[in-house]
Amino acid sequence: MNMKKISSSDKKLKIVNIKASFLMSKKIGPQIATKYKRRGGEGLRITVFKHSQKLVNVTGIKNLKHFQEVRNFVRNYYYKVKGSYVLSDRIDNIMVTRRMSCNYNMSAILSACKKLYRKNYCTYFGDEDRLTCKAIVLQPKERGKEDCVNGTFLLYYTGSVTIMGLKEYEEIELCQQMVDRIYNRAFQYGLKMKIRKVT
Numbered sequence: 001m002n003m004k005k006i007s008s009s010d011k012k013l014k015i016v017n018i019k020a021s022f023l024m025s026k027k028i029g030p031q032i033a034t035k036y037k038r039r040g041g042e043g044l045r046i047t048v049f050k051h052s053q054k055l056v057n058v059t060g061i062k063n064l065k066h067f068q069e070v071r072n073f074v075r076n077y078y079y080k081v082k083g084s085y086v087l088s089d090r091i092d093n094i095m096v097t098r099r100m101s102c103n104y105n106m107s108a109i110l111s112a113c114k115k116l117y118r119k120n121y122c123t124y125f126g127d128e129d130r131l132t133c134k135a136i137v138l139q140p141k142e143r144g145k146e147d148c149v150n151g152t153f154l155l156y157y158t159g160s161v162t163i164m165g166l167k168e169y170e171e172i173e174l175c176q177q178m179v180d181r182i183y184n185r186a187f188q189y190g191l192k193m194k195i196r197k198v199t
Contacts, residue, residue, distance in 0.1 A: 011098045013161065013176050018061035019093040022074045026084035027053040035077070044070060054084075057092075064169060067091070094151075094166035096175065100159030104183065105190040106136065109155055112185035113138050117178070120148040135162075138182075149174055159183055 030050040034043035044060040056074055061067050071089060078084045106125075113123040113136060120142075126135040138153035151166040153175075161179050166172065 011100055011159075013096040013098050013163065013172055013179065015063055015094060015172070016097050017059060017093075017095045018063075018067060018091060019057065019059045020061060020067060020070065020089060020091050022056040022058070022071075022089045023087045024054045024056060024078060024082075024084040025087055026082060028056060028078060028082055028084060029053060035073075044073075091167065091169070093164065094169065094172070095162070095164045096151075096166065096172055097162045098160060098179075100161075102157075102159040104157045104159060104186050106157050108186040108189035109136050109157070109182065111189050112182045113155070116181055116185060120145060126154065149178070151175060153179070155179075155182065 028048045030053065031046065031048045033046050035046050042060055044058050047057045047059075048055065049057070056078065058070055058074065061070055071086070074089075075086045078086075110123060110125070113121070117123070117138065120140060121138050122141055123136065123138050126137045135154040135156050138155060140148045140150065140152075142148070143150050149166065149171045150168075151163040151171065154162040154164075163175050166175070
Protein backbone atom coordinates (compact mmCIF):
# COMPACT_ATOMS: atom_id res chain seq x y z
CA MET A 1 0.00 0.00 0.00
CA ASN A 2 1.43 3.36 -1.03
CA MET A 3 0.76 5.89 1.73
CA LYS A 4 2.23 9.28 2.48
CA LYS A 5 2.17 11.00 5.84
CA ILE A 6 0.63 14.47 5.59
CA SER A 7 2.23 17.27 7.58
CA SER A 8 1.00 20.82 8.09
CA SER A 9 3.55 22.00 5.53
CA ASP A 10 2.02 19.89 2.76
CA LYS A 11 -0.91 20.80 0.52
CA LYS A 12 -3.08 23.51 2.01
CA LEU A 13 -6.81 23.95 1.78
CA LYS A 14 -7.74 26.47 -0.89
CA ILE A 15 -10.92 28.48 -1.35
CA VAL A 16 -12.76 27.47 -4.53
CA ASN A 17 -16.00 29.34 -3.98
CA ILE A 18 -17.56 31.85 -1.62
CA LYS A 19 -21.30 32.51 -1.66
CA ALA A 20 -22.39 35.87 -0.30
CA SER A 21 -25.67 37.74 -0.07
CA PHE A 22 -26.48 41.43 -0.12
CA LEU A 23 -29.62 42.94 1.40
CA MET A 24 -30.78 45.84 -0.78
CA SER A 25 -32.95 48.84 0.05
CA LYS A 26 -35.35 48.19 -2.86
CA LYS A 27 -36.66 45.14 -4.66
CA ILE A 28 -34.44 44.08 -7.55
CA GLY A 29 -36.77 41.67 -9.31
CA PRO A 30 -36.16 37.93 -9.92
CA GLN A 31 -33.08 37.14 -12.00
CA ILE A 32 -30.38 34.61 -12.70
CA ALA A 33 -27.42 36.10 -14.49
CA THR A 34 -23.67 35.99 -14.96
CA LYS A 35 -22.07 39.37 -14.39
CA TYR A 36 -18.82 41.08 -13.54
CA LYS A 37 -16.27 38.93 -15.32
CA ARG A 38 -12.74 39.42 -14.04
CA ARG A 39 -9.99 39.45 -16.61
CA GLY A 40 -9.05 35.84 -17.33
CA GLY A 41 -11.61 34.55 -14.83
CA GLU A 42 -15.16 33.30 -14.63
CA GLY A 43 -18.12 35.56 -14.08
CA LEU A 44 -20.18 35.79 -10.93
CA ARG A 45 -23.46 33.91 -10.68
CA ILE A 46 -26.07 36.36 -9.40
CA THR A 47 -29.49 35.14 -8.30
CA VAL A 48 -32.47 37.06 -6.95
CA PHE A 49 -35.35 34.80 -5.93
CA LYS A 50 -38.99 35.70 -6.50
CA HIS A 51 -39.87 35.24 -2.82
CA SER A 52 -37.00 37.47 -1.61
CA GLN A 53 -36.43 40.22 -4.14
CA LYS A 54 -34.34 42.47 -1.90
CA LEU A 55 -31.68 39.77 -1.43
CA VAL A 56 -28.95 39.51 -4.07
CA ASN A 57 -27.16 36.13 -3.88
CA VAL A 58 -23.70 35.91 -5.43
CA THR A 59 -21.55 32.81 -6.04
CA GLY A 60 -18.16 32.52 -7.72
CA ILE A 61 -16.20 34.67 -5.27
CA LYS A 62 -12.62 33.37 -4.96
CA ASN A 63 -11.15 35.09 -1.89
CA LEU A 64 -11.60 38.00 0.52
CA LYS A 65 -10.00 40.49 -1.87
CA HIS A 66 -12.42 39.38 -4.57
CA PHE A 67 -15.26 39.73 -2.05
CA GLN A 68 -14.36 43.40 -1.58
CA GLU A 69 -14.43 43.87 -5.37
CA VAL A 70 -17.82 42.14 -5.56
CA ARG A 71 -19.18 44.29 -2.75
CA ASN A 72 -18.19 47.42 -4.67
CA PHE A 73 -19.67 46.03 -7.88
CA VAL A 74 -23.04 45.17 -6.28
CA ARG A 75 -23.22 48.55 -4.56
CA ASN A 76 -22.45 50.53 -7.72
CA TYR A 77 -24.32 48.36 -10.24
CA TYR A 78 -27.66 48.12 -8.44
CA TYR A 79 -27.63 51.75 -7.38
CA LYS A 80 -27.09 52.69 -11.02
CA VAL A 81 -29.74 50.39 -12.58
CA LYS A 82 -32.32 50.17 -9.76
CA GLY A 83 -31.59 53.08 -7.40
CA SER A 84 -31.11 50.49 -4.65
CA TYR A 85 -28.27 50.56 -2.15
CA VAL A 86 -26.74 47.85 0.04
CA LEU A 87 -28.10 47.73 3.60
CA SER A 88 -25.94 44.81 4.72
CA ASP A 89 -23.95 41.89 3.42
CA ARG A 90 -22.78 38.53 4.71
CA ILE A 91 -20.83 35.44 3.72
CA ASP A 92 -23.24 32.50 3.58
CA ASN A 93 -20.94 29.67 2.54
CA ILE A 94 -17.24 29.11 1.96
CA MET A 95 -16.12 26.00 0.08
CA VAL A 96 -12.50 24.87 0.34
CA THR A 97 -10.65 21.89 -1.16
CA ARG A 98 -7.28 20.29 -1.57
CA ARG A 99 -6.22 17.71 -4.13
CA MET A 100 -3.85 14.88 -3.21
CA SER A 101 -2.88 11.57 -4.80
CA CYS A 102 -2.02 9.30 -1.87
CA ASN A 103 -3.59 5.96 -0.96
CA TYR A 104 -5.12 5.72 2.52
CA ASN A 105 -7.17 2.95 4.05
CA MET A 106 -10.78 4.20 4.27
CA SER A 107 -11.37 2.34 7.52
CA ALA A 108 -8.32 4.05 8.99
CA ILE A 109 -9.69 7.48 8.03
CA LEU A 110 -13.05 6.57 9.57
CA SER A 111 -11.39 5.38 12.79
CA ALA A 112 -9.28 8.53 12.99
CA CYS A 113 -12.34 10.78 12.62
CA LYS A 114 -14.25 8.90 15.31
CA LYS A 115 -11.31 8.83 17.71
CA LEU A 116 -10.46 12.51 17.32
CA TYR A 117 -13.84 14.19 16.86
CA ARG A 118 -16.67 11.96 18.09
CA LYS A 119 -17.69 14.47 20.77
CA ASN A 120 -18.92 17.15 18.36
CA TYR A 121 -19.11 15.43 14.96
CA CYS A 122 -20.94 12.59 13.23
CA THR A 123 -18.79 10.41 10.97
CA TYR A 124 -20.07 8.00 8.36
CA PHE A 125 -19.47 6.60 4.90
CA GLY A 126 -21.11 8.78 2.27
CA ASP A 127 -22.86 5.74 0.78
CA GLU A 128 -24.57 2.83 2.50
CA ASP A 129 -22.60 0.47 0.29
CA ARG A 130 -19.10 0.77 1.70
CA LEU A 131 -17.59 -0.97 -1.29
CA THR A 132 -18.66 1.80 -3.67
CA CYS A 133 -18.31 4.72 -1.27
CA LYS A 134 -16.06 7.51 -2.46
CA ALA A 135 -15.90 9.70 0.65
CA ILE A 136 -16.18 9.70 4.41
CA VAL A 137 -18.43 12.44 5.76
CA LEU A 138 -17.60 14.38 8.93
CA GLN A 139 -20.24 16.89 9.98
CA PRO A 140 -21.10 18.76 13.17
CA LYS A 141 -23.79 17.28 15.40
CA GLU A 142 -24.91 20.81 16.28
CA ARG A 143 -24.00 23.78 14.10
CA GLY A 144 -22.93 27.01 15.74
CA LYS A 145 -21.19 25.47 18.75
CA GLU A 146 -18.17 27.45 19.91
CA ASP A 147 -15.68 24.57 19.63
CA CYS A 148 -17.04 23.22 16.34
CA VAL A 149 -16.66 24.49 12.76
CA ASN A 150 -19.83 24.79 10.70
CA GLY A 151 -18.61 22.94 7.63
CA THR A 152 -19.24 19.42 6.35
CA PHE A 153 -16.06 17.52 5.43
CA LEU A 154 -15.77 15.01 2.58
CA LEU A 155 -12.60 12.97 3.12
CA TYR A 156 -11.21 10.81 0.30
CA TYR A 157 -8.77 7.90 0.37
CA THR A 158 -6.40 9.93 -1.83
CA GLY A 159 -5.97 12.57 0.88
CA SER A 160 -8.14 14.97 -1.09
CA VAL A 161 -10.68 16.94 0.94
CA THR A 162 -13.73 19.10 0.21
CA ILE A 163 -15.30 21.19 2.96
CA MET A 164 -18.61 22.99 2.40
CA GLY A 165 -20.71 25.27 4.56
CA LEU A 166 -18.08 27.32 6.38
CA LYS A 167 -19.40 30.67 7.59
CA GLU A 168 -16.25 32.41 8.77
CA TYR A 169 -12.95 32.91 6.97
CA GLU A 170 -11.13 32.16 10.24
CA GLU A 171 -12.57 28.62 10.26
CA ILE A 172 -10.31 27.61 7.37
CA GLU A 173 -7.20 27.41 9.55
CA LEU A 174 -9.02 25.26 12.12
CA CYS A 175 -10.20 22.99 9.29
CA GLN A 176 -6.61 22.71 8.08
CA GLN A 177 -5.50 21.57 11.53
CA MET A 178 -8.33 19.05 11.71
CA VAL A 179 -7.54 17.61 8.27
CA ASP A 180 -3.84 17.28 9.09
CA ARG A 181 -4.64 15.49 12.36
CA ILE A 182 -7.10 13.12 10.70
CA TYR A 183 -4.76 12.02 7.91
CA ASN A 184 -1.70 11.76 10.16
CA ARG A 185 -3.71 9.53 12.52
CA ALA A 186 -5.12 7.56 9.57
CA PHE A 187 -1.56 7.02 8.34
CA GLN A 188 -0.63 5.49 11.73
CA TYR A 189 -3.74 3.31 11.81
CA GLY A 190 -3.13 2.22 8.23
CA LEU A 191 0.38 1.03 9.09
CA LYS A 192 -0.95 -1.01 12.01
CA MET A 193 -3.61 -2.60 9.79
CA LYS A 194 -0.98 -3.45 7.21
CA ILE A 195 1.28 -5.05 9.84
CA ARG A 196 -1.61 -7.10 11.22
CA LYS A 197 -2.37 -8.41 7.71
CA VAL A 198 1.27 -9.44 7.17
CA THR A 199 1.58 -11.35 10.46
